[in-house]
Amino acid sequence: MAELDVMPEALPVVVIAGRPNVGKSTLFNRLVGRRQAIVSDQPGVTRDRKEGEALLRGRLVRLIDTAGLEEAAPDTLFGRMRASSEHAVAAADLVLFCIDARAGVTPADKHFAAWLRRQNKPVLLVANKAEGAAATAEALEAYALGLGTPLALSAEHGEGVAHLMSEIADRLPDTAPAPRHDAEEDERPAGPLRIAIIGRPNAGKSTLLNRLLGEERMITGPEPGLTRDAVAVTFDDGHGPIQVVDTAGMRKRARVEESLERMSVSASIEALKMAEVVVLALDATLGVHEQDLQIARLIEREGRACVLALNKWDAVEDRAATRRAISDRIETSLAQMRGIEVVTFSALTGAGVDKLLPAIRRVYGIWNSRVTTGELNRWFEEALERHPPPLVEGKRLKLRYMTQVKARPPTFLLFGTRAEQVPESYKRYLVNGLRETFHLPGIPIRLQLRGTR
Numbered sequence: 001m002a003e004l005d006v007m008p009e010a011l012p013v014v015v016i017a018g019r020p021n022v023g024k025s026t027l028f029n030r031l032v033g034r035r036q037a038i039v040s041d042q043p044g045v046t047r048d049r050k051e052g053e054a055l056l057r058g059r060l061v062r063l064i065d066t067a068g069l070e071e072a073a074p075d076t077l078f079g080r081m082r083a084s085s086e087h088a089v090a091a092a093d094l095v096l097f098c099i100d101a102r103a104g105v106t107p108a109d110k111h112f113a114a115w116l117r118r119q120n121k122p123v124l125l126v127a128n129k130a131e132g133a134a135a136t137a138e139a140l141e142a143y144a145l146g147l148g149t150p151l152a153l154s155a156e157h158g159e160g161v162a163h164l165m166s167e168i169a170d171r172l173p174d175t176a177p178a179p180r181h182d183a184e185e186d187e188r189p190a191g192p193l194r195i196a197i198i199g200r201p202n203a204g205k206s207t208l209l210n211r212l213l214g215e216e217r218m219i220t221g222p223e224p225g226l227t228r229d230a231v232a233v234t235f236d237d238g239h240g241p242i243q244v245v246d247t248a249g250m251r252k253r254a255r256v257e258e259s260l261e262r263m264s265v266s267a268s269i270e271a272l273k274m275a276e277v278v279v280l281a282l283d284a285t286l287g288v289h290e291q292d293l294q295i296a297r298l299i300e301r302e303g304r305a306c307v308l309a310l311n312k313w314d315a316v317e318d319r320a321a322t323r324r325a326i327s328d329r330i331e332t333s334l335a336q337m338r339g340i341e342v343v344t345f346s347a348l349t350g351a352g353v354d355k356l357l358p359a360i361r362r363v364y365g366i367w368n369s370r371v372t373t374g375e376l377n378r379w380f381e382e383a384l385e386r387h388p389p390p391l392v393e394g395k396r397l398k399l400r401y402m403t404q405v406k407a408r409p410p411t412f413l414l415f416g417t418r419a420e421q422v423p424e425s426y427k428r429y430l431v432n433g434l435r436e437t438f439h440l441p442g443i444p445i446r447l448q449l450r451g452t453r
């Protein structure tokens with residue numbers, strides 16, 4: 001959120017989320033302590049949000065309490081929780097997800113936990129109201145939320161709060177890289193690998209989907225997808241379940257109501273949101289159109305892994321030249337797609353379609369990859385030597401170290417004095433270096449900058 005991005009000092013942001021009455025405000029006050037809670041009085045989204053600074057083991061953080069926001073939206077309890085936390089969680093460096101250990105895990109907690117896991121943010125699970133070892137069993141039950149080990153504490157009585165403070169400090173981005181909890185933070189959501197086939201009208205998406213479903217064992221489908229006109233189908237290719245979302249209904253509706261081109265982009269956005277890997281389908285006989293690039297940019301912006309599918313290969317005459325022309329166009333237009341996985345096939349005849357799922361699994365693996373902090377910083381030092389950071393306002397930027405904060409897609413955090421002033425060109429240099437050195441072709445890489453003093 002903009003108002004968080006421009007905060008002075010760029011403090012790490014810690015967000016307290018959870019159902020009403022689990023004790024979020026109590027915990028907020030406990031953590032903020034005597035430091036004055038700042039209640040934002042800006043109109044709009046921030047109106048009711050309580051923010052304050054908390055000093056945790058010598059580190060200042062910006063703490064955001066989402067309590068009270070649930071009232072704003074109607075809908076289900078989970079809907080309200082989600083609506084009230086969405087913006088705050090998007091800006092968070094760490095989320096404290098609170099549950100009431102006495103009440104145990106409720107369905108709304110489960111829904112919220114599932115949603116939270118998909119946000120790819122570090123989460124600490126807090127089981128509150130557990131004073132005097134009360135409710136230990138309930139707290140342990142919270143393991144099942146898949147958000148790591150629950151921290152049992154009592155915000156009201158102060159028990160376990162010091163321990164929580166340490167746990168928070170350990171997870172803050174600009175401490176020295178803390179020991180990793182990969183399994184906890186990056187565990188892929190349970191269930192099938194989710195893909196979407198998107199592209200311009202007539203690229204052959206429906207034909208491809210039918211072909212895939214014809215050849216693989218269908219598990220479920222069609223079942224309702226995320227949006228009114230999307231359906232999801234799950235099949236198994238022998239290496240595990242794959243779910244495809246199909247927005248064919250939306251495309252059909254577009255034919256009557258709205259510009260086909262515009263509508264196919266909005267259908268793509270819907271499909272993209274639920275997918276881990278996106279198959280960008282092109283009619284290879286037509287080459288690359290501006291709208292294909294537009295869709296590719298969306299894929300990049302949403303941080304999804306992508307396979308470039310060149311369909312109608314049966315109708316292509318000069319195959320070598322066509323393949324080169326198309327991948328050149330994509331790669332020169334989108335720097336992040338350099339090295340993208342390209343598959344050529346004919347959905348109509350079936351020739352070559354068998355290459356698609358293995359390619360999807362390959363890019364999925366890359367999208368999930370992790371680089372250790374040691375390897376990363378050995379490379380980083382060399383990269384700095386080869387090309388020292390530029391001067392900004394007459395002074396050289398001091399860049400200190402890098403750490404990978406998450407996967408899916410690989411996201412790196414760079415610390416240094418005035419790091420936030422690193423120019424785009426230098427960021428590109430680093431991102432390209434990361435891509436080559438750590439073998440991350442064709443997937444979006446995120447580089448975040450964090451100034452230190």
Ligand code: GDP
Nearest residue numbers: 020021022023024025026067129154155156157
């Ligand atoms: P919020 O809606 O999540 O912000 O919850 P509040 O902070 O307003 O707390 C809801 C109720 O739970 C209040 O009556 C608190 O006094 C109570 N509460 C908060 N923390 C604890 C705790 O650690 N133990 C017990 N027993 N009650 C607590």
Ligand code: GDP
Nearest residue numbers: 201202203204205206207311312315346347348
């Ligand atoms: P969608 O709008 O992207 O879902 O595209 P469709 O699957 O409806 O296909 C559009 C048209 O392209 C149909 O006439 C298909 O028969 C044709 N088509 C699809 N795949 C191929 C292919 O591999 N080769 C050729 N020659 N035609 C194809």
